[in-house]
Amino acid sequence: MTDFNPESLSSIGPKEFAQLVKSTPDSQIAEVMSGDARTKILDEVFNRMPQLFRAEKAGNTSAVIHWVITGGADGGSDTYETVIENGACTVTNKPERDPKLAMTMDPVTFLKVVSGDGNPMMMFMTGKIKAKGDLGLAANVAKLFDIPKA
Template identity: 90%
Template sequence: MTDFNPDALASIGPKEFAQLVKSTPDSQIAEVMAGDSRNKILDEVFNRMPTLFRAEKAGNTTAVIHWVITGGAGGTSDTYETVIENGACTVTNKPEREPKLAMTMDPVTFLKVVSGDGNPMMLFMTGKIKAKGDLALAANVAKLFDIPKA
């Protein structure tokens, strides 16, 4: 496989990314996500979300979701906004709208969720994911995306 870095991520598909997350030790992911590559990796993951969105599963869902990824330099967090409306999904790293759901998690947990390597419900139940707002939406958000299986 390849090393866990933004250049590798940009050149592989979702399934390969899922395998990379699964095969990389959490400590190594945490180290990379605390460094200079963090924003490139988060941007790459979030930029792929609209292409993995399953409009047929969303139906007439309208939602604004804020993803708060902790563990940045100096204890900072990054917030990304996913907007689902009119059968489409858009993403920005400059949240502007009031969220229907806000989920907070560390970068390792986030990457496990988006790569299909972590059970979002279990991670919520064990406190790894904190959700505020529409918990029914939180329980179903994974179904709205074609999450690869490693």
């Protein structure tokens, strides 16, 4: 298995990524995600979202979702914006629109969610994910993407 770093992420597919997250200890993910590689890893994950978007599941869903990933340098966070409208998904790391849903989580929780290695509902119930706004959308957001199973 490859090491958990930006270079390995750019060369593997979603299924391999899911296996990598599952096989990497949380402490190692947390360490990598608190360092210089954080932005590259987050960009890599978010840049894949449009390809993994399942338009057939979205129907006429129109939503702006903000993903707030805590645990950055100096205690900061990174916010990415996912816009779902007209059967398409776009992503930016410069949020411009008011979100219908904002979800806040640490980087380990985020990577577990997007790799299919964690149950988002359980993570919400236990406080690992904080959601503001449309909780119905929060409950269904995972269904809008082809999340690999490790």
